[in-house]
Amino acid sequence: xxxxxxxxxxxxxxxxxxxxxxxxxxxxxxxxxxxxxxxxxxxxxxxxxxxxxxxxxxxxxxxxxxxxxxxxxxxxxxxxxxxxxxxxxxxxxxxxxxxxxxxxxxxxxxxxxxxxxxxxxxxx
Numbered sequence: 001x002x003x004x005x006x007x008x009x010x011x012x013x014x015x016x017x018x019x020x021x022x023x024x025x026x027x028x029x030x031x032x033x034x035x036x037x038x039x040x041x042x043x044x045x046x047x048x049x050x051x052x053x054x055x056x057x058x059x060x061x062x063x064x065x066x067x068x069x070x071x072x073x074x075x076x077x078x079x080x081x082x083x084x085x086x087x088x089x090x091x092x093x094x095x096x097x098x099x100x101x102x103x104x105x106x107x108x109x110x111x112x113x114x115x116x117x118x119x120x121x122x123x124x
Contacts, residue, residue: 012052024051033062034121037115041110046097053106054095059114061092063121085113 009010015038024044044052044072070078082089087096087110094117096110 019109027107029111033059033115033118034066034110039111039115041107043103048099050097051100051103051106052095052097053108054093054112057092057094059094059118060089063118064092064123068121070120074081074120077123078117078120081113083110085109 002060012030015092016064019026019028021042024042025039027043029039029041030033033039040058042054042056044054046052083092085096087094089095094110098107
């Protein structure tokens with residue numbers, strides 16, 4: 001089992017990328033959205049010990065560009081996913097913030113939420 005976990009870590013490392021930007025970092029991960037594009041997230045320093053992770057508006061803009069609108073039922077699912085992950089939306093940008101020491105959990109929670117919302121493209 002440990003070999004399989006190690007293989008997964010190596011696979012993630014190989015297919016992930018990080019670029020330093022003026023504002024912080026762009027992290028590209030091998031998780032695919034509904035268009036089979038890799039997910040990119042942006043990590044910004046808020047203070048010495050706090051960060052913000054966001055999607056730069058990609059998920060919602062992508063859904064809206066495909067004509068996806070939220071009826072009351074899907075809106076309830078959307079709001080539940082967002083609330084459960086403690087994610088805010090400002091100007092169509094999903095974001096989460098917290099302590100740098102909690103980065104792994106913040107990133108995991110953020111990705112789980114935005115990938116779930118991205119799949120709402122298939123709701124009718």
